[in-house]
Amino acid sequence: MSSLYILIPVSMLLLVAAIAGFIWAVNKDQFEDLERQGSEALDLDEDDDGSGSITRDR
Amino acid sequence: MTAAQTASLSRSDHWISEQDGLAHALFTAEGIHCAGCARAIEKALADLPGLESVSINVVARRVSVDFHPSKLSFERILRRVSEKGFKPVPIAGAGATAAARLERKQALKRIGVAALGGMQLMMYAVGLYSGAFSGIDPHLERMLQWSCLAITTPVLFYSGAPILAGAWREWRLGSLGMDTSIGLAVVLAYTASVINTLRGTGTVYFDTVTMFILFVLIARYFELSARHRSCAATEALACSLPESVQRVLTDGTTERVSLAEIRAGDRLRVTVGQAIPVDGRILEGQTRVDEALLTGESMALHRGPGERVLGGAINVGAAILIEATRSAQESTVNTIVRLLERASQSRPRIALLADRIARNFVFAVLVLTVCVGAAWAYFDPSRAFEAMLATLAVTCPCALSLAMPAALATTMESLSTRGLLVTRSDALETLAGVDTVALDKTGTLTLGAPQIIATELLGNLPQPAVLAHAAALERGSAHPLAAAFLPFANPALQAEGFEEVAGKGVEARIAGQRWRIGTLDFIHELLPGAKPPAAAHATSWLANEHAIMARFEIADGLRPEAKEAVAKLRELGLEVQLLSGDRPQIVADTARQLGIDRFAAAQTPDDKLKHVSDLQRRGHRVLMIGDGINDGPVLAAADVSLAMGGGTAIAQAAADLVLLRPDLRALPQAIVAARRCARIIRQNFCWAIGYNLSAVPLAAFGLISPWLAALGMSASSLLVVLNAQRLRKGAA
Numbered sequence: 001m002s003s004l005y006i007l008i009p010v011s012m013l014l015l016v017a018a019i020a021g022f023i024w025a026v027n028k029d030q031f032e033d034l035e036r037q038g039s040e041a042l043d044l045d046e047d048d049d050g051s052g053s054i055t056r057d058r
Numbered sequence: 059m060t061a062a063q064t065a066s067l068s069r070s071d072h073w074i075s076e077q078d079g080l081a082h083a084l085f086t087a088e089g090i091h092c093a094g095c096a097r098a099i100e101k102a103l104a105d106l107p108g109l110e111s112v113s114i115n116v117v118a119r120r121v122s123v124d125f126h127p128s129k130l131s132f133e134r135i136l137r138r139v140s141e142k143g144f145k146p147v148p149i150a151g152a153g154a155t156a157a158a159r160l161e162r163k164q165a166l167k168r169i170g171v172a173a174l175g176g177m178q179l180m181m182y183a184v185g186l187y188s189g190a191f192s193g194i195d196p197h198l199e200r201m202l203q204w205s206c207l208a209i210t211t212p213v214l215f216y217s218g219a220p221i222l223a224g225a226w227r228e229w230r231l232g233s234l235g236m237d238t239s240i241g242l243a244v245v246l247a248y249t250a251s252v253i254n255t256l257r258g259t260g261t262v263y264f265d266t267v268t269m270f271i272l273f274v275l276i277a278r279y280f281e282l283s284a285r286h287r288s289c290a291a292t293e294a295l296a297c298s299l300p301e302s303v304q305r306v307l308t309d310g311t312t313e314r315v316s317l318a319e320i321r322a323g324d325r326l327r328v329t330v331g332q333a334i335p336v337d338g339r340i341l342e343g344q345t346r347v348d349e350a351l352l353t354g355e356s357m358a359l360h361r362g363p364g365e366r367v368l369g370g371a372i373n374v375g376a377a378i379l380i381e382a383t384r385s386a387q388e389s390t391v392n393t394i395v396r397l398l399e400r401a402s403q404s405r406p407r408i409a410l411l412a413d414r415i416a417r418n419f420v421f422a423v424l425v426l427t428v429c430v431g432a433a434w435a436y437f438d439p440s441r442a443f444e445a446m447l448a449t450l451a452v453t454c455p456c457a458l459s460l461a462m463p464a465a466l467a468t469t470m471e472s473l474s475t476r477g478l479l480v481t482r483s484d485a486l487e488t489l490a491g492v493d494t495v496a497l498d499k500t501g502t503l504t505l506g507a508p509q510i511i512a513t514e515l516l517g518n519l520p521q522p523a524v525l526a527h528a529a530a531l532e533r534g535s536a537h538p539l540a541a542a543f544l545p546f547a548n549p550a551l552q553a554e555g556f557e558e559v560a561g562k563g564v565e566a567r568i569a570g571q572r573w574r575i576g577t578l579d580f581i582h583e584l585l586p587g588a589k590p591p592a593a594a595h596a597t598s599w600l601a602n603e604h605a606i607m608a609r610f611e612i613a614d615g616l617r618p619e620a621k622e623a624v625a626k627l628r629e630l631g632l633e634v635q636l637l638s639g640d641r642p643q644i645v646a647d648t649a650r651q652l653g654i655d656r657f658a659a660a661q662t663p664d665d666k667l668k669h670v671s672d673l674q675r676r677g678h679r680v681l682m683i684g685d686g687i688n689d690g691p692v693l694a695a696a697d698v699s700l701a702m703g704g705g706t707a708i709a710q711a712a713a714d715l716v717l718l719r720p721d722l723r724a725l726p727q728a729i730v731a732a733r734r735c736a737r738i739i740r741q742n743f744c745w746a747i748g749y750n751l752s753a754v755p756l757a758a759f760g761l762i763s764p765w766l767a768a769l770g771m772s773a774s775s776l777l778v779v780l781n782a783q784r785l786r787k788g789a790a
Binding site: 004005008011012015018019022023026027029031032036040 | 096113163171175182202
């Protein structure tokens with residue numbers, strides 16, 4: 001049971017990390033367009049080099 | 059360069075913002091429909107030197123590019139995009155769009171924090187609950203409670219901020235609303251939990267607080283995205299117009315002028331891919347125009363010299379020269395935007411009523427909560443707080459004030475994609491209850507593009523002269539039949555002093571003589587006792603002060619879809635009637651072709667008005683459909699009216715609905731959509747009443763714990779919003 005005294009704080013830290021990650025994703029416009037990427041998988045373009053997007057984000 | 063020119067150029071600079079040597083530009087690319095389009099643009103731009111990144115939002119049709127302005131000019135990017143057949147346009151009201159984006163992002167972040175926090179909290183809560191049953195180390199319990207407090211605090215003050223701010227605003231304005239009861243519930247639950255945590259005894263409600271906030275936020279997010287999607291339609295129209303236009307001067311040179319400077323009569327050059335800036339007439343060039351944004355017409359339409367084009371339509375064929383017939387302010391596209399905005403701003407009666415009910419409802423709930431608290435304090439003080447909390451949390455006025463605007467906006471939007479413009483928000487409610495449809499014939503059921511099928515000369519003038527006189531007179535007429543004469547106009551023959559008598563004809567002076575064209579009655583007023591031969595078909599008579607000169611037979615073809623539309627209307631259980639100013643024989647003929655049993659012919663505007671009022675007196679609710687100009691009074695008198703816009707008459711149309719694309723099949727669709735909308739609103743009302751009536755007593759008697767109450771309330775409001783969203787799908 002005593003492991004809980006460590007696990008609970010650890011879970012809090014994980015929560016903070018998860019929230020930080022989510023906010024970062026929203027700020028980076030990851031949730032702007034939820035339709036396109038879904039339909040992209042169905043797009044069978046012959047000359048697709050498989051690299052997906054050309055966005056050169058650093 | 060004029061001041062306006064400078065202004066229009068500098069405005070285009072707003073496309074681009076620069077930071078640390080990297081430029082960022084955002085624009086709408088007209089023509090993006092799917093992921094394939096987005097990929098095409100990305101590929102087209104990919105090999106440009108100096109390009110940093112491209113991202114494309116298919117839903118908003120928005121392209122955002124980052125590039126190094128030292129190596130790559132923005133013009134080159136735009137040219138590449140245009141070459142692929144997309145039309146880059148600046149985002150009108152970019153500030154508004156940015157605000158909407160920010161709002162959406164904020165809402166997402168708040169939901170994210172509440173959701174992640176809520177999940178974690180549930181784990182701790184499970185520990186606490188099982189601990190309460192099977193025993194728990196008091197130190198561990200304290201630790202769990204403090205952890206819950208640590209998570210709930212940011213959820214309440216960050217995620218719950220809009221609710222708290224809303225409650226505070228409502229309190230200050232003295233108008234109680236949803237936020238008051240929700241805000242009060244979460245703050246009370248939170249405060250009690252904090253006190254109990256500090257004291258180390260008693261129950262904590264942290265999970266209730268978090269879940270409540272999460273569910274409310276989710277329900278509101280759905281409402282928010284519905285609202286943003288409806289706004290986008292107006293925005294797309296407004297930003298389809300170009301910022302500046304090429305005006306051709308009399309000496310053949312061109313100058314760039316801003317939209318606001320265009321006057322009727324200006325000659326403007328419109329290149330391929332550009333939106334036609336104002337309503338006008340083609341002077342040179344054959345082209346195709348895309349009116350999808352204006353009328354919902356998906357096919358590009360052929361237009362040649364002399365034909366009208368609508369401002370806001372995209373020129374997709376070839377470069378043309380047009381003569382402006384209206385200024386930008388008066389043009390169709392502007393009128394549509396204004397009408398749309400007016401409709402979305404006016405709150406329908408039913409929504410105002412709902413607001414009032416919701417306000418009283420919240421007040422009643424607060425009073426009830428106090429009573430519940432007092433009663434429990436008398437019988438069992440230990441349960442008073444929980445019962446009060448549950449009562450506050452369980453009540454849900456949301457179906458009244460939240461979901462109705464969503465239902466109305468969704469319906470209006472889905473109608474506008476079919477070319478039907480709702481100009482008054484009450485119209486949908488009335489339309490759903492209509493039981494009789496009265497149709498005008500000319501220009502409504504018929505094409506409104508009549509032809510002269512026979513000319514009988516009755517005077518001493520030769521045929522060309524007769525036609526030229528008729529054309530000169532009809533130039534002053536707005537009647538649909540007038541169009542048949544216009545091709546025969548002779549510029550040498552000009553009439554003046556036009557006087558039009560609605561439903562009868564036109565009088566004017568030509569070379570000092572009074573001439574009339576119109577019905578026989580109208581001619582008789584000028585020439586009492588004239589005896590013309592009997593005639594069938596739509597007949598116009600031409601006469602001067604001395605004699606009847608000619609008789610014209612004019613026929614006007616039925617719209618191809620008219621029969622189908624009338625049949626559908628009857629299938630919907632509506633009584634269809636035909637009211638026409640035309641001759642009985644023709645009206646009977648038309649009615650028979652369309653399968654309409656009840657019709658009235660030779661109706662003056664007054665007769666039509668009387669007919670509709672009679673129907674209303676007998677308890678019918680009447681939808682009147684007319685061409686919008688001749689039928690003004692009767693359109694105004696009907697319970698709900700629809701005008702055939704046809705692109706030119708929208709501004710004058712005093713109708714509740716305007717059909718922008720001449721396709722009558724939109725009529726039954728509109729009635730189906732209005733009925734669905736009314737049904738959904740009714741369902742939501744019934745649900746709200748039923749839910750509250752059954753849940754509030756349960757909570758008051760302490761049979762529902764606060765967390766269950768919060769779940770019930772949130773589920774109820776989510777249900778209501780999702781129910782309204784059903785209007786978006788189906789009904790196609």
